Amino acid sequence: MTTDRERFEELFERCYDALMAYAVRRTPSAEDAADVVSDTFTTAWRRIHDLPPGDEARLWLYGTARRVVRNQRRGTRRRLALDERLLDHARVVHQGSRPVVPDGRDDTLVVAMRALSEDDRELLRLVAWEGLDGPQVAAVLGVSANAARVRLHRARVRLRAHLDRAEATQAPPAGGVAAWAGAPPDGSTSDVAPVLRRDRHQEER
Numbered sequence: 001m002t003t004d005r006e007r008f009e010e011l012f013e014r015c016y017d018a019l020m021a022y023a024v025r026r027t028p029s030a031e032d033a034a035d036v037v038s039d040t041f042t043t044a045w046r047r048i049h050d051l052p053p054g055d056e057a058r059l060w061l062y063g064t065a066r067r068v069v070r071n072q073r074r075g076t077r078r079r080l081a082l083d084e085r086l087l088d089h090a091r092v093v094h095q096g097s098r099p100v101v102p103d104g105r106d107d108t109l110v111v112a113m114r115a116l117s118e119d120d121r122e123l124l125r126l127v128a129w130e131g132l133d134g135p136q137v138a139a140v141l142g143v144s145a146n147a148a149r150v151r152l153h154r155a156r157v158r159l160r161a162h163l164d165r166a167e168a169t170q171a172p173p174a175g176g177v178a179a180w181a182g183a184p185p186d187g188s189t190s191d192v193a194p195v196l197r198r199d200r201h202q203e204e205r
Contacts, residue, residue, distance in 0.1 A: 011051070124152075
């Protein structure tokens with residue numbers, strides 16, 4: 001009979017690379033990604049008896065990592081808010097009260113993705129980056145397959161609307177979509193377009 005330790009070691013060997021890729025795509029540094037993976041596997045060990053069998057365990061890990069990333073981002077936002085207040089004070093002291101506006105324009109897809117909610121962005125990332133289908137996305141999010149399908153369709157519709165608005169107000173600069181909302185570190189975007197620009201009729205089937 002397989003022991004808890006043996007099951008955990010098998011899970012670690014089988015899912016480590018996929019979980020690390022998930023974390024790297026959603027965190028600003030290798031250190032943050034490593035923390036996400038560590039915390040996720042720590043949770044998996046504590047809850048080893050709650051893990052589902054087979055490939056469903058990988059989806060369980062994604063769902064756990066998603067919560068870890070959210071907690072990490074909340075902490076980062078609090079630190080950044082403090083940094084921004086300090087920076088604003090420095091600007092007032094050294095440059096007066098006029099805001100400093102950076103040069104350059106964002107890529108239209110970056111603008112469109114930033115306009116989406118974090119939930120919408122995560123839905124699109126699970127499909128484009130992790131290659132998950134509807135039922136798998138549902139398992140990660142802890143919702144029904146139908147709810148996941150509806151949410152994904154609405155996220156695509158909102159992205160398309162934001163893209164239309166962004167393209168109407170600015171011409172995209174050189175560089176394409178590689179910077180898209182934390183695009184994969186290897187710069188690969190060939191898998192993104194087919195997922196995000198699927199025919200509307202196909203989405204609604």
